[in-house]
Amino acid sequence: MYFSLLGVGLGLLLFLAYLGVPILPMLVIVGIGIAIWYFSGTGTKAGSLWKKENAKDQRNTIPRIQFTDIGGQERAKKELMEALDFLIQQDKMQAYGIQPLKGILLTGPPGTGKTLMAKAAAHYSDAVFLTASGSEFVEMYVGVGANRVRQLFTQARNTAKKQKKNRAVIFIDEIDVIGAKREGSQHKEYDQTLNQLLTEMDGIKKNDIAVFVIAATNRKDLLDAALTRPGRFDRHISVDLPDKEGRAHILSLHMKKRPIHENVNVNKIAQETYGFSGASLASVVNEAAIYAMRSESKDIRDQHFAQAVDKVLMGEQTDRSTSLEDKKRVAIHELGHALVAELLEPNTVAQVVLTPRGQALGYVRHHPKDDRYLHTKEQLEKQVMICLAGTAAEEVWYDNRSTGAKNDYEQAIQLCKTMIDTGLTSLGIIDMTLLSTDQLSKEVSRILDKLYQQTIQMTKKHHSFFRDCLNTLLVEERLDGDQFRKLLMQQLVS
Known part of the structure; x- marks a missing residue:
């Protein structure tokens, strides 16, 4: 189809050139039109590509991860589950006159488990789960980001209908990319994308499928007030670095199904990893296993964990020789x-x-x-x-x-x-x-x-x-x- 249209267009240009009509300005206009058509998300090739790649990521629409699989965030998990109960127990919520929550904002340092919390939330609420990053909505052409927001919410509702679910959870990572404060100096494209997100969250268009938005950011202070106010993101949950007990729990989860020596003291490792995030602790266990494999040890021992902690903190050992x-x-x-x-x-x-x-x-x-x-x-x-x-x-x-x-x-x-x-x-x-x-x-x-x-x-x-x-x-x-x-x-x- 595309090649047929291209042939017709070239034929028309040659005919106009034969008649003496200047075609250079037309070529410039046609080139700009093709570029906009290609990069916009309105059903064009680029938009279709974005939707196809998004669809690949959404094959397992209900994650298997549960809250019990996440360690070190007991307070945050409890608060998030309570918010999800409002979504699940709608009859009880209506009896008390409780307004449904529109969204939850997860804030905290990198690697603390915000994405895992969102996946567990979808599993807990038996909702289809779609995820996107704030950077995916950013384009140089005005209107593309806003259209992709519409596509994401439409895809969430359609996926829920196909799986016979009445709710969907959308997780947007790096929300600060599109939700930053509007102070008059930003690009118009960012404003349109944010406005579209606000419109979708307001639920102006009534729908049988409840869409619940969970967003994550490391920089809550950068977000626009219209996004963080009640009625948009109704709850702000802090996902902090784990304490000692939390670190021990996370380490224990990652040590499962690994050949850990019986003398390894999880509490001691937790004490030595003060300030580590969940991702850093996962890396410690993985690096310890690598050190054990290098030394051809049958199990992972204390010295392997000590080396792993050093590596995560300081980097790999170097070959620099000194006098x-x-x-x-x-x-x-x-x-x-x-x-x-x-x-x-x-x-x-x-x-x-x-x-x-x-x-x-x-x-x-x-x-x-x-x-x-x-x-x-x-x-x-x-x-x-x-x-x-x-x-x-x-x-x-x-x-x-x-x-x-x-x-x-x-x-x-x-x-x-x-x-x-x-x-x-x-x-x-x-x-x-x-x-x-x-x-x-x-x-x-x-x-x-x-x-x-x-x-x-x-x-x-x-x-x-x-x-x-x-x-x-x-x-x-x-x-x-x-x-x-x-x-x-x-x-x-x-």
Whole structure:
């Protein structure tokens, strides 16, 4: 059909050229028309391609994943299931005069399980499930995104009818791409796409199929107020990083059907992975299995998990070779971090490693005793001292410093700014934006100087510890927390 139309068009152009009619302007107009026809989503080739590829992704329209398959998000799951009960138990909802919810917004850091939550929601509500990313609606031609929104909602209703369901769940990831705040400077295409989404969610066109929208974003602050108001996204559910119990649950789920050694302590791994997302924990288990396979071990052991945690945190081990003198300096630096951390916060050092990994020539891995969400001034000062301890150890041992502490300084400065911003310094409660650069710099320097001197004094008291521990670390290149504490205890007793 397309080739027939093309032949007719070329024949017409040749005939007009024979008659002396200028055809160049016509060619330009026809070219623009073909481009719009090709890239628009109104049943053209590109639109059909988008629908076909979307259809491929929607073959299993009711996901098999359940809420029990998701770990570490008990509060979020409970809140989401309650919202879905309003969708399922419509008779009970009407008896109480409860208005049906239109949508739920899932917010939180990357990798925390927002997509899994949406799939489980579709399974829980026995609804067909369609998914799309915000970037799929973005095109350079006006009207394409809005049409694709219409197609998505139409496809959801048609799929539900075919499967004899009376509800559908649409999951839109990266909603901030099309739902960002409209401040007059955005492209018209984004506005039309957002307006169409708002119209579909309002349900202006009555339909027997209830369409429930679940959206996810890492940046809730970027969304337009018209999208986040009640009646559009009625509930905002925070999907946060898991706590210790949640991490243990997630690890246990991923360890199923894997040959895990009986001595592996899931709670210990959970304690050492503070701040890890669900995706990071899945990667830890997978990397541990890879390390076990490399070593031809029959099962996955503690050392494989320790290596996996290091890799997820720091990157792959590198082949960079350093001179013996540089290696000694790195060892002193890392022992300084570990010493001060153990003295200030006992039993928090997990490993001291001298092997280069990622961009680091060596590193100390810490694990807090408990997950901490609020910090006192004393706790923040301890963290600053731990950051400065590597440089302090170098200065005590070598009477000079090196360039290896750049990242330590950045972390220490950020902690100082946090103290200033939260009113924990001599400046008192203050808006940081009212401080000049000079004032901020002076206060940060005052805090750092004071804490650095305390760190120097603490390090000097244990000068002999570095001598006793240095050779062991240089030979073994790795000390686990228990080994390190044993060496420290021997020095303290003597």
